[in-house]
Amino acid sequence: MSALRAKKVLLGISGSIAAYKTPILVRALIKAGAEVQVILTPSAASFVTPLSLSTVSNKPVLTEFVDDEHEVWNNHVSLGLWADLMLIAPASANTLSKMAQASCDNLLMATYLSARCPVYFAPAMDLDMHQHPATQEAISKLESRSNIHIPSAEGPLASGLEGVGRMQEPDEIVAFLEKDLMSKMPWLGKKVLITAGPTYESIDPVRFIGNQSSGKMGYAIANQAAEWGAEVVLVSGPTDNLTLHPEIRLESVMTADQMHRTCLSYYKDSDVVVMAAAVADFKPKNPKKSKIKKNVPLDTLSLEPTVDILNDLGVKKNKQFLVGFALETEEGLDYAHQKMIRKNLDAIVLNSLADDGAGFGHDTNKITFIKSDGSHNAYPLKSKKEVALDLLHEINHLINE
Numbered sequence: 541m542s543a544l545r546a547k548k549v550l551l552g553i554s555g556s557i558a559a560y561k562t563p564i565l566v567r568a569l570i571k572a573g574a575e576v577q578v579i580l581t582p583s584a585a586s587f588v589t590p591l592s593l594s595t596v597s598n599k600p601v602l603t604e605f606v607d608d609e610h611e612v613w614n615n616h617v618s619l620g621l622w623a624d625l626m627l628i629a630p631a632s633a634n635t636l637s638k639m640a641q642a643s644c645d646n647l648l649m650a651t652y653l654s655a656r657c658p659v660y661f662a663p664a665m666d667l668d669m670h671q672h673p674a675t676q677e678a679i680s681k682l683e684s685r686s687n688i689h690i691p692s693a694e695g696p697l698a699s700g701l702e703g704v705g706r707m708q709e710p711d712e713i714v715a716f717l718e719k720d721l722m723s724k725m726p727w728l729g730k731k732v733l734i735t736a737g738p739t740y741e742s743i744d745p746v747r748f749i750g751n752q753s754s755g756k757m758g759y760a761i762a763n764q765a766a767e768w769g770a771e772v773v774l775v776s777g778p779t780d781n782l783t784l785h786p787e788i789r790l791e792s793v794m795t796a797d798q799m800h801r802t803c804l805s806y807y808k809d810s811d812v813v814v815m816a817a818a819v820a821d822f823k824p825k826n827p828k829k830s831k832i833k834k835n836v837p838l839d840t841l842s843l844e845p846t847v848d849i850l851n852d853l854g855v856k857k858n859k860q861f862l863v864g865f866a867l868e869t870e871e872g873l874d875y876a877h878q879k880m881i882r883k884n885l886d887a888i889v890l891n892s893l894a895d896d897g898a899g900f901g902h903d904t905n906k907i908t909f910i911k912s913d914g915s916h917n918a919y920p921l922k923s924k925k926e927v928a929l930d931l932l933h934e935i936n937h938l939i940n941e
Contacts, residue, residue, distance in 0.1 A: 543721035543769070544714070545573035546786045550619060550655070552628040552648045553593075554635035555583030557698045558664035558707035562588055565629060565710035566596045572714055577619070578602065579648045581635070605647050614647055620654030627717070628652070629690070630664030630707045633675050639687070640678035660717065662690040664707035666699045690716050725769030726936055732770040733803065733810040734762045737777035739796045741823035741846065744832045749843075752900040753818035755779035757865075760928040761814055762788050768932065770812070775802045777817060796820055796846035807853060807860065812935060814863045815850050816889075818900070822846060854884030861939055863931075864888045867899065876910055887911055887938065889931060897921050909934045 549569055553562050562578075569576050578593045578601045590601040600607075602614045620626075628635065628648070637643070639661070644650050652659065661682060669675060670692060683689050690713055693706040708716065722728060736758020740748040759782045762774040766785035774784070775791045777799065784790060791806075793799045796819045807813065822843040832838060850864050864885045866876035872890050880888040890908040893899045898906040898921065905927045910916040919930055 542572045543718045543725065544569065547574045547624040547721075548622055549574045549576045550579060550623040550626040550651065550657075551576055551597075552579045552581075552626065552631075552635075552652065553584045553588065554581045554628065554630060554632040554648065555586065556630035556632040556664040556707070557587055558630035559584050559587035561707065561710055562629070563592050563596045565713060566593060568710045568714045570597070572718065577622070579619070579651055581646050581648050583634075602647060605650070616647060616650035617654045619651045620656060623655060623657045625657050625717070625721075626652065626655045626659045627662070627713070628659070629662035629713060631661040633663075633665045633669045633672075633678075636661070636663060636675060636678040636682070640681040658686075658688060660688045660690055660720075662707050662713055663692045663705075665692075665705050666697050667701045667703035667705045670703075670705040688720060722769070725767075727765060727812075727932075728769030730770045730811045731806075731809055732762075732765045732772045733775070733806050733813045734758055734765065734772060735775045735777075735799060735803065735815050735817035735819075735849075736762065737779045738818050739777045739799055739820045739846070740794050741796065741820050742827040743824050743841065744828040744830065746831050749820055749822060749824065750778075751818050751820060753777070754901045755782055755817075756901075756903065757905055757924050757927070758814075758816035759784060760924040761816055761931060764925070764928040764932055765812075773806045773810075775799055775806075775817070777819075796823065796849065800847045800849045800852065803849060803853065804856075807856065808858075810860050812861045812863075812939070813853065814931075814935075815853070816865050817849075818865075818867065819849055820846055848883075850885070851883045857884055861886050861935060863935060866890050868892055873908065873910070873916065876908075877914055880910060880912065885912075887935065890916075895921070907931070911938065 553559050566576050576597045580601050580603045594601045638649050692704050693708050694704045695706045696702050697705050737755030738751045738753040740750040742748050762772050763785045766772045766787050772788045774788050791802045823846050825842040825844045862885050872892050876888050876890040888910045891898050895906045897904040905924050906921040908916050908918040
C-alpha cells in the first residue's frame, strides 16, 4: 500500500533550475496515489511553465493571490487547510530564508504560513550557496519547527561545480515521503474491524424499527485507523453519504442479523475490533411481507430481542482487542463498566445523551474511555475526528503494554 494513497499534496515550486524536474515529480506523486495542487512562485515560472504543470497535475497551477482572468481569489488559508502534506521542491535559498523569517510576499509563502499539515522541503542551489552559514541557519531553524528536510544530494551542479546542492530526484523524493509517512503509521499491517451506524429492523417492506445514529463516529474511527496504515473493514448500517478513506473495505448491511454475520466473517483474522454501531435492541417477531395499510388497525407490535453481537464477539474472543460503546443518559460510568465485564471487552467507550453536542447526529462527541481495570480517562467535547484519534491512541497504548 502506498502511504501517499489519497493524500492531498500541495507542491510549492520556487525559482531554481531544478524546477525543470517538477513535472516528473508531479507524475510520480500522482502515480503513488496522491492528489496534487501546484503553487508556483513568479520566479519559478522562468524555469517551468504553468501549462506543463497543469497538464500533468490536471489542475490549474496557482501563482498569484488573485486570478484576474477568472476573477478568482486563491485563498491561501483554504489551501493550507486542504492539504494533508506540503512539499516545497525545489526550495531555493531565497525561499528557505523567507520560510525561516516568515516573510510573506507571494502566494506560496502565505500558504506555507497557513498550513497545518506536515511540511517537507527539498533544497536546491549551488554548492557555496548551500554551504553558506545563513542557508544552513535557515535549514536548522525550519527543522527546529518540525519542518521535514529532504537533504540535497551531491553531484554535478548547474554552475559546473560539483558538490552538495542538487535537489533529490523525483523518485527519491517520493520514496522519502513514503518512508517518512510509513514511519508514522503505528497500525501498519494490523487488521481492524469497525462497525458504524444504525440497524433497521423491518415491520413491513416500507417501515422499520431503528434509531437516530448517523454513523459519523464509526466512520471517523475507520478513517483514522486507515490513516494509521491499518487494513480496515467497516461494517455499516444505513448512513447518508459519509466520506470514507479509499483503502477501507465497506460492507453495507441493514439488519442486526446481517451485521452479525458480516462481523463473524472477518472477526477471526482481526487484531482490533471497535463496535461503534448502534444496533437496534428489538425487531418485529413477524414482519409483514406486504405494506400494512393505513386503515388496518395495528394496536400492538410484537417484538423480540435482536442478536447481541457484542456479547457473541466477547464469547468468541481470542487474540482480538475488543472495544464496545455505551450510550447512556444516567449512571453511565457504572453501567458501562459492568457492560464491559459482562461482555468480555478489553475497553469500552462511554458517551452520554445528556451532554450537549454529544450523541447521535452531531459532528462532535464527548467520551470517557474506560479500561478493563476500571480506570478511565474523560475527554472534553471535541470533533469526532479528534475523538477518533484519542480513541486510537488509548487502544494503541493498551496494546503496546
